[in-house]
Amino acid sequence: MIKINEISNIGIGTYRMEDTPEYYKTLKYAIDSGINIIDSASNYNFGNSEKLIGQTITSDIREKVFIISKVGYIQGNDIKLVKEIDNLSLIEFSENFYYSLDPKFISFQLKQSLKRLNTEYIDCYLLHNPEYYFNKGYNKEQIKDIIFASFSLLEREVEKGKIRFYGISCNDFNKIPIIEILESIENFPAFKFVQFPFNIVENNLSDYNVESCNLTIKKLKEYGLFTLSNRPLNTVYQGKTLRLTDMPSQDIESINQKEEMLFDSFQNTIKESLVQLGEDTDLENYYPIFFFVENRKNIANVEAIDKAIYEYLLPFLDALNLRNAETTKLITELRNYWIIYTQWSNQERLNILKQDMIKEHKMSATDKRDFSHILADYYLNKEGVDCVLMGLRKTDYVDKVKSLLL
Structure with missing residues (x-):
C-alpha cells in the first residue's frame, strides 16, 4: 500500500469523469506516467466517477494507487434508499439534493462506494463539505458534535480495514469549528487529510482568518495533516468564471x-x-x-x-x-x-491576471511553459501544498504537468 509520503504531488480529480473508454484510457495513462492518487466522491456523476475508478484500478495495481472518496451528498437513486433507513438525520436542500453526515448514512454510503470502486478498502474517506450544516442554521458547537461522531465511526471503519485514513473536504473553513477539530486531533489518529479550493485567486489559506487565528497551509501541516488542493484551474475573476488555462488563439x-x-x-x-x-x-x-x-x-x-x-x-x-x-x-x-x-x-x-502575477513576482514574463504547469508549480513550491488535484481528463493534460511529478 502507498504510504502518505509516497503520494504523488499531482493527483487526478474526477469530478467531471465517468465510466467511458476515453476516461479509462486517461486514468491508465496518468498512472503509467507516475500519478498515483485519484480523487472522487459518491455523488460525482451519480457514482459513475467511482465506477470508472473501479473498472480502471484492477487488483494487480490496486496497492500502487491511493484512492480518495467522499461522503455527505445524497442525490439520485440514493435519496429513495436512505429514506428507508430508520431514524436517519438528514437535511433537505431541494427535492433532488439531501445531505447527511449521520454515522448510519456514512456506513451506508461507504458500502456503496466500496462496491462501485470494486475494492476492499478506500485509502482516504473525506467528509464532503460539512459547512452545509452551517448553511442550514446549525451552530459550530452542533457541527463539532456531528463531525466528532462521524470521526468516531470512521475510526471504527479503519479498525475493520474498510478505510485507511479519513479527513475533511471543505470550501470554507470559517463555517466549521476547524480550530476545535485541530486541537482534538490526537483523539482521532487516522484523521490525516484535509482538502480545500486553492488557486491563484482563491488563496485564502495563504492567510486564512478563522476565529482570529490565521489558518495557513503551514499550520495544517504542523498538525500532521496532508494538504490536498482542488479547483487549481477554475475560479471567479472580475465577477465571472475564469478558466486558468490558455485558450486557442482566434481571429x-x-x-x-x-x-x-x-x-x-x-x-x-x-x-x-x-x-x-x-x-x-x-x-x-x-x-x-x-x-x-x-x-x-x-x-x-x-x-x-x-x-x-x-x-x-x-x-x-x-x-x-x-x-x-x-x-x-x-x-x-x-x-x-x-x-x-x-x-x-x-x-x-x-x-490581465497574468500581468498582475508578473507585477507581484508570482511568475516571470519570460516563462513560456503552459500556464497550468506554471500554476501547479507555484501551488506546490511557493505555497507548500502537498498535492494539487487537477481535472486531467485528457492524456495531453497529463503531459502538460507530468514533469512536476516528484
Whole structure:
C-alpha cells in the first residue's frame, strides 16, 4: 500500500469523469506516467466517477494507487434508499439534493462506494463539505458534535480495514469549528487529510482568518495533516468564471463577421414566423431570443451557453413551431461561435491576471511553459501544498504537468 509520503504531488480529480473508454484510457495513462492518487466522491456523476475508478484500478495495481472518496451528498437513486433507513438525520436542500453526515448514512454510503470502486478498502474517506450544516442554521458547537461522531465511526471503519485514513473536504473553513477539530486531533489518529479550493485567486489559506487565528497551509501541516488542493484551474475573476488555462488563439474579427451574418439570418427566420402568427416582431419583447441578442458574446462558459440554449431558446422555438432540421443546424453553428467568444473573453481576462502575477513576482514574463504547469508549480513550491488535484481528463493534460511529478 502507498504510504502518505509516497503520494504523488499531482493527483487526478474526477469530478467531471465517468465510466467511458476515453476516461479509462486517461486514468491508465496518468498512472503509467507516475500519478498515483485519484480523487472522487459518491455523488460525482451519480457514482459513475467511482465506477470508472473501479473498472480502471484492477487488483494487480490496486496497492500502487491511493484512492480518495467522499461522503455527505445524497442525490439520485440514493435519496429513495436512505429514506428507508430508520431514524436517519438528514437535511433537505431541494427535492433532488439531501445531505447527511449521520454515522448510519456514512456506513451506508461507504458500502456503496466500496462496491462501485470494486475494492476492499478506500485509502482516504473525506467528509464532503460539512459547512452545509452551517448553511442550514446549525451552530459550530452542533457541527463539532456531528463531525466528532462521524470521526468516531470512521475510526471504527479503519479498525475493520474498510478505510485507511479519513479527513475533511471543505470550501470554507470559517463555517466549521476547524480550530476545535485541530486541537482534538490526537483523539482521532487516522484523521490525516484535509482538502480545500486553492488557486491563484482563491488563496485564502495563504492567510486564512478563522476565529482570529490565521489558518495557513503551514499550520495544517504542523498538525500532521496532508494538504490536498482542488479547483487549481477554475475560479471567479472580475465577477465571472475564469478558466486558468490558455485558450486557442482566434481571429475574432473574422469570427464576428461570420457569426453576425448567421445570427441575422436566424433572427429573420424568427421574425418571419412571428409575422405568420400575427405576433409582434420586435425581438426585445421576447426574452428567450433577446437574451442572445444582448449577451451571446459575453457568456462565461460552455455550460452557461448550453443552459441558455436548452432552457430559453429551444422552448421558444418549440412555441413558434420552428424546431426543425434547418434551425437546429443554425443553432449548432452559432453555438460553436459562441464558444469561441467565451474562449476569447476568457483569454483576455486571463492575460490581465497574468500581468498582475508578473507585477507581484508570482511568475516571470519570460516563462513560456503552459500556464497550468506554471500554476501547479507555484501551488506546490511557493505555497507548500502537498498535492494539487487537477481535472486531467485528457492524456495531453497529463503531459502538460507530468514533469512536476516528484
